[in-house]
Amino acid sequence: MNAHEELELLSAFLDGELTDAERLRVDAHLPGCAECRATLDALRATLGDLGSLPRIEMDETSVSRFDTHLAVRRSRRPSTSRVWFSGAAAAAIIGLIASFAILRHPAFAPEGAPKALGAAAGSSGIETSDTDYTAASARAALGEYPSKDTFATGHYDALTAEDAQAESGAGTTFGATRQYAPAATGADARFRECATSVERGADLQTVRYLIARFNGERAFFLFYLAPAQNATRAEVWVLRPSDCFTLYFAQRKL
Amino acid sequence: MSEQDASDADLIGRHLAGEGRAFDEIVSRHRNRVYAIAFRICNRHEDALDVTQDVFVTAYRKLSSFRQEAQLTTWLHRLAVNAALDLARKRSRRDHRSLEAAEQLADDAPGPDEYAAASVRAAEVQRALARLSPDHRAVVVLHDLHDLDYAEVAAALGIPVGTVKSRLHRARLELARSLKHLEPIEGEPPSKVEKP
Known part of the structure; x- marks a missing residue:
């Protein structure tokens, strides 16, 4: 896995959908990669935004x-x-x-x-x-x-x-x-x-x-x-x- | 057994045995969820109502051949998403060849007042979601707004889990750029092409 395949795994990482091996790899990679950390922050912020959408109900x-x-x-x-x-x-x-x-x-x-x-x-x-x-x-x-x-x-x-x-x-x-x-x-x-x-x-x-x-x-x-x-x-x-x-x-x- | 305690499987069994009210209970129980999924994918109240109608008419007709070991909700999700995507894609093909047109659709989408965004930010998020391609919108709606896990999203959409994973990631990155959590990519055209 090259250095930036970890970037592709970041959503699944947040969702808890990685295998143990993949998760350990991302954990080890993050401290050394500013781009991945910034992307992770952006994903978290986006999920927070999505959480703020109102619940849809039929009137x-x-x-x-x-x-x-x-x-x-x-x-x-x-x-x-x-x-x-x-x-x-x-x-x-x-x-x-x-x-x-x-x-x-x-x-x-x-x-x-x-x-x-x-x-x-x-x-x-x-x-x-x-x-x-x-x-x-x-x-x-x-x-x-x-x-x-x-x-x-x-x-x-x-x-x-x-x-x-x-x-x-x-x-x-x-x-x-x-x-x-x-x-x-x-x-x-x-x-x-x-x-x-x-x-x-x-x-x-x-x-x-x-x-x-x-x-x-x-x-x-x-x-x-x-x-x-x-x-x-x-x-x-x-x-x-x-x-x-x-x-x-x-x-x-x- | 009170209606509250009856499982979906019980209700299906009772419906197939000829009890008229059982199907009404199924509708009552799941109507809003189907509508909510359809609305978030289509962004139009009338379209979402049509989709919800079609889902329950189909369910009514095909319930006798429904495999009872599968979850009713998974099946309803699949019907809802497919119908909503068909409609969203039709509108997208017919009306929109540009990002501005898609934004116009998102702004024009009528909806009951209950959906009026609680904040300016929520309105921006709604618009950003509406700008995603229908396939990207579907995975975000099912996973992030309706709490289905990857396997359930895959079952509802009839795609492999790996595709859910990559599609969801790309959809969220697109949202992050729209919402300014990430810098836009230099030179990248607004893409209306269905991404894998």
């Missing part, structure tokens, strides 16, 4: 957004296992159910044209409506979602279970069989649980919850903005209230 809003988004993405996988829709603790769900009452909601939205997303419900309320949506009108409601840039494309990806089969090579997946395991019994209680389980993300401005009809049957709609690496998508999920089975899913790239 509460990010955590809540994260959990909701993860639950949505997880539920896309074709799966026959029963999974909870989100990570809310049982106590939190019970608390939400107690504070939330579908029946207390005020008048329904006007009939007729599908209601577009606009300023989403900022509170944790869930709207109710008598509007009977179809796949096309649900997509239309999604299409009016204001994006922060101009619309990148007018491309709609409308996926039903059948489409998903065809699209499975394209990298998008759609889990039409996610089953929800509600604890409550009775159709209305299960509906509330389905609604409130996704309500955890409701303080986001980009989410809208709606109870209306889909092809004549009562359904729960979740309109959601999904930011990702290179694009933002607006998505709508249509869920069957009795078991949160996903009836329909569509997304639009923004």
Whole structure:
């Protein structure tokens, strides 16, 4: 080992990652080498600086957004296992159910044209409506979602279970069989649980919850903005209230 | 067994047996660490969130084939670092051909107010760290900021321990020069080339 290979060992020396033989060699070398001593001091100072960096933590809003988004993405996988829709603790769900009452909601939205997303419900309320949506009108409601840039494309990806089969090579997946395991019994209680389980993300401005009809049957709609690496998508999920089975899913790239 | 006492291996077993809440506990337990690693490598809050999402979606899908004698945290570290490096390299290739551009990125990196540097010096350190190449940044983040030893860093990055050793040393010397603990080397161009 030539005189200045010891220089290359100085970090490992500080980290205690040298063999005994290497460590003894460096120990013997240091008193006679000003450059190595100066480098060692510099490394120590640098480690001290790194130690002064603040600890990184996710803030509460990010955590809540994260959990909701993860639950949505997880539920896309074709799966026959029963999974909870989100990570809310049982106590939190019970608390939400107690504070939330579908029946207390005020008048329904006007009939007729599908209601577009606009300023989403900022509170944790869930709207109710008598509007009977179809796949096309649900997509239309999604299409009016204001994006922060101009619309990148007018491309709609409308996926039903059948489409998903065809699209499975394209990298998008759609889990039409996610089953929800509600604890409550009775159709209305299960509906509330389905609604409130996704309500955890409701303080986001980009989410809208709606109870209306889909092809004549009562359904729960979740309109959601999904930011990702290179694009933002607006998505709508249509869920069957009795078991949160996903009836329909569509997304639009923004 | 309370959630606190359950080991990662227990939680994986319970998840594979169909218990829905077990995976949520895994996420809860490890989410912040994955995010912190991703943030220090990418230096962007939204990118770090995307990386963290991708890590746990992948973990969810692949947990059934996870070899249970390996540590869950090592696997999560590897997923996190790989995803974060991919993103950091993409941005670095697409946007930056110069040191000034890299500095601009470091200054523009938005983050929650909690990350606002406690001191001017901490801000300088953050910028110096952001100026390192992604591969150099990764070893410093894992070893110096997250206390992994050389073997754990090697396992997380899929590289030999000897490479961790030399890469970490070079990364720290670069930081030392940025932070003025060492004189800059005369005539050496700011290097954005991946060093061994």
